[in-house]
Amino acid sequence: MTLPLDITKLADLLRLAAKAEILPRFRRLGSGDVRSKSEPSDLVTEADEAAERMIRRELEAFAPGALFVGEESVAADPSLLAKLADAEFAVVVDPVDGTFNFASGIPAFGVMASVVWKGETVAGIIYDPMGDDWVMAERGAGAFLRRPDGEVIRLSVADARPIEAMIGMASPGYFFGGERERILGNLAKVRFFANYRCSAHEYRTFAGGHVQFVLYNKLMPWDHLAGTLIGTEAGGYVARFDGSPYMPHHVDGGLLLATDKESWQMLRNEIIGP
Template identity: 35%
Template sequence: MRTLNLNVNPNISPEQDPYMVSSKSPTAVAINAAAKTGQWIKSRLGNIKELDIKQSAQDLVTDVDKGAELMIRKLILTHFPDHAFLGEEGVEAASTEPMDALEDAEYLWIVDPVDGTTNFVQGFPYFCISIALAHHGELIIGVIYDPMRDEMFVAEKGRGAYMHGTPTAVSSEDTLADSVIAIGFNPERDFALPLNLKGMQALAPRTRSLRAMGSAAMHLAYVAAGRLSGYYEVGLNSWDIAAGVLLIQESGGKVTDTQGQAFHLGARHIVATNGHMHQELIQVIEEAGASGY
């Protein structure tokens, strides 16, 4: 088994230690995989050859999703052939068994090749590649790349989070009333969507505004960058959120499940915020009966 080198000095803060990524590090491999795949995905916008559905007519998959995942898998496993790999397109719809089996793997790559597939299909330019690496269930690398805006968000455990080398930081709003919160219209129509709609109805009069842009990973990256105050959704999967969770944590924010319990890779109902009004958001969700539990 190869030893990972994240170039982390625990005695030096990110402000003191200039952010540098070794060309042979897993972070560099993830960045390279995201960048190359992102440019290929961008070139295929408006040129989809296959369009299928997964668990519902609202849950789409294209030949681009499948090709992008294969590309990322090859780029990563060429460097780390002994690592486990969990990609969205390699999992049966609505199955949690792969995560149950892989959560404690020594090194596990968690990949969503196109987060925001419906947007991609529609030509709506809001989708991304999400790549995370976990070590015995603990997230240590998170990369989200938006090819349409050429924005690369990168986080390393203990090293902070960055967008093109500039540190990201969560916003400063203290209350829901001052906050812009992202929400999602989950494609699972029987369980997740009704709960999310209840949550939206409860949050709408309590917040400055709500946003629903169709990509969980991008929502999380925007919370990390201070562009959104928080994000709530029931019915997610690890590949939707793993990279974004680390981005937020390393940007000074907070991510828990909708009951306020510590995040883990099996969590599917999450609240992610700047940390200041986290409990207030959870309380609204719980009072609305929209936590998913």
């Protein structure tokens, strides 16, 4: 399909922002450079804000008609999020995904962007500043690992496994009360699950064929639009917990991405429950 902007140029912009505003601050943040937002573990740093400003400024030069939806822009103006549902053309950005890790000096964070066109996610990019490479996808064209030297490798999800042999990524922190206890108990049915506190790397791990599923309850577009498109273009199957399609404007309903539809249904029945 014809995209409304140059996806490679957008990918390169994420890299430039990381090199200019994110990496120079890694493990060099001062006491006033980190602040809490909704709770003590929900952080924002000077790197998040500076990188988002740079991406937004440069994006205006080659995609002037796009609605810009950045995580930090929405934090400053929550009404911006609602505009995504009706936008013909939008670019959604997470300047530092895994801010808790970044602020803690843990080298597991990423820069993500997705392109929404006429209500659908049509492109997704996850850049890893530490590894200096991207995973990228355009709707209908497959998912790829791209390196700065021009090397491109097609991505494919893992083979399906029975549930007792599955390895996955799950984020139980946004389930609460008895529901969290139930979900954590049900996750004992799989072989192993992990949580990197960074959806960028969790989606990369899935699309690279290393795990059989990823599971989230909290849905914000900058956390999931790029990763779900990349995961499905690598061969996976995604839906909200009730089986409905995941759309750019959704902020609830949970999200499960699995290697195929049969595995998705098995996980839905055994982990989420009826």
